[in-house]
Amino acid sequence: xxxxxxxxxxxxxxxxxxxxQMENISALAAAIAIGAGAIGPGIxxxxxxxKAMEAIGRNPEAAPKIQTAMILALAFAEAIAIYxxxxxxxxxxx
Amino acid sequence: MHISITxxxxxxxxxxxxxxxxxxxxxxxILLIATAVLLRRRLKPIPGKIQNAAExxxxxxxxxxxxxxxxxxxxxxxxxxxxxxxxxxxxSNWLGILPGVGSIGFFEGGPEGEVFVPLFRSANSxxxxxxxxxxxxxxxxxxxxxxxxxxxxxxxxxxxxxxPTAFFVGxxxxxxxxxxxxxxxxxxxxxxxxxxxxxxIIASLAPYLIPVPFLGMELFVGLIxxxxxxxxxxxxxxxxxxxxAH
Numbered sequence: 001x002x003x004x005x006x007x008x009x010x011x012x013x014x015x016x017x018x019x020x021q022m023e024n025i026s027a028l029a030a031a032i033a034i035g036a037g038a039i040g041p042g043i044x045x046x047x048x049x050x051k052a053m054e055a056i057g058r059n060p061e062a063a064p065k066i067q068t069a070m071i072l073a074l075a076f077a078e079a080i081a082i083y084x085x086x087x088x089x090x091x092x093x094x
Numbered sequence: 095m096h097i098s099i100t101x102x103x104x105x106x107x108x109x110x111x112x113x114x115x116x117x118x119x120x121x122x123x124i125l126l127i128a129t130a131v132l133l134r135r136r137l138k139p140i141p142g143k144i145q146n147a148a149e150x151x152x153x154x155x156x157x158x159x160x161x162x163x164x165x166x167x168x169x170x171x172x173x174x175x176x177x178x179x180x181x182x183x184x185x186s187n188w189l190g191i192l193p194g195v196g197s198i199g200f201f202e203g204g205p206e207g208e209v210f211v212p213l214f215r216s217a218n219s220x221x222x223x224x225x226x227x228x229x230x231x232x233x234x235x236x237x238x239x240x241x242x243x244x245x246x247x248x249x250x251x252x253x254x255x256x257x258p259t260a261f262f263v264g265x266x267x268x269x270x271x272x273x274x275x276x277x278x279x280x281x282x283x284x285x286x287x288x289x290x291x292x293x294x295i296i297a298s299l300a301p302y303l304i305p306v307p308f309l310g311m312e313l314f315v316g317l318i319x320x321x322x323x324x325x326x327x328x329x330x331x332x333x334x335x336x337x338x339a340h
Contacts, residue, residue, distance in 0.1 A: 068161075071318065075319070090099060
């Protein structure tokens with residue numbers, strides 16, 4: 001059991017040592033950038049689509065107008081996720 | 095698999111570097127000018143197929159811009175600029191999906207060995223291109239505002255000493271203009287670059303049949319981004335001629 005504990009400690013130590021080298025930590029940074037950056041727009045788009053569904057359900061005749069406005073607002077919400085994606089790409093490839 | 099955020103230089107013109115995105119945008123410009131000149135020469139009262147398609151496109155776009163700008167007169171006034179931006183961005187985006195763009199090129203010796211340099215690349219995957227379009231749009235909206243409502247009224251929106259609140263609102267308006275430039279350029283750039291990176295990765299993973307839905311998505315994204323850019327241009331220009339609310 002003592003040998004097992006020493007082995008895990010040594011493994012963790014080598015893992016952290018490897019991860020703190022620049023190339024590896026930049027991969028982690030890119031992943032965190034796009035992962036955290038997609039949370040907000042995901043929730044935003046979900047809310048947006050939900051409200052649009054509600055509005056269409058209430059008034060099916062206005063569906064084309066609601067659809068057009070929804071797609072417009074969708075692109076704005078998506079743009080925030082795209083900003084995060086650009087940062088992740090810059091971290092990874094530059 | 096070589097993905098680069100900055101465009102690659104493929105030649106020089108009197109010591110100015112020519113990038114592959116510049117070549118693609120030149121191709122789009124030549125295509126548009128040739129189509130326009132040909133259509134203009136063959137204008138008929140009863141339109142043929144191409145003229146019909148062009149008229150349908152412009153009318154649908156004008157109707158849509160009318161809902162954005164508020165009234166028909168403002169929409170018609172700014173329509174040449176906004177429709178040119180729409181058609182140019184749409185053509186550039188769709189030209190970037192054509193087979194051959196991004197895959198036909200040459201090998202160049204670099205510091206890490208041979209690197210593949212494509213001859214053509216999607217024009218809007220270059221931040222310089224989208225930044226230029228965004229700067230043009232915002233500058234156009236300011237020039238229109240200066241010419242329409244007058245020098246002092248337009249500047250009064252941004253520099254206003256009537257009260258501390260008005261001054262702060264003016265500072266916020268200046269920040270909002272800068273953020274408009276940044277968001278316009280980065281939205282288009284990020285969408286098109288991400289689409290390119292996605293297509294390259296999917297093609298390197300599963301080149302047969304699997305890229306088809308992704309190409310379809312790129313078609314859709316190209317259309318939506320062109321629409322968004324032109325709608326924002328129309329909103330900016332019609333907002334600057336509307337009488338200042340405060």
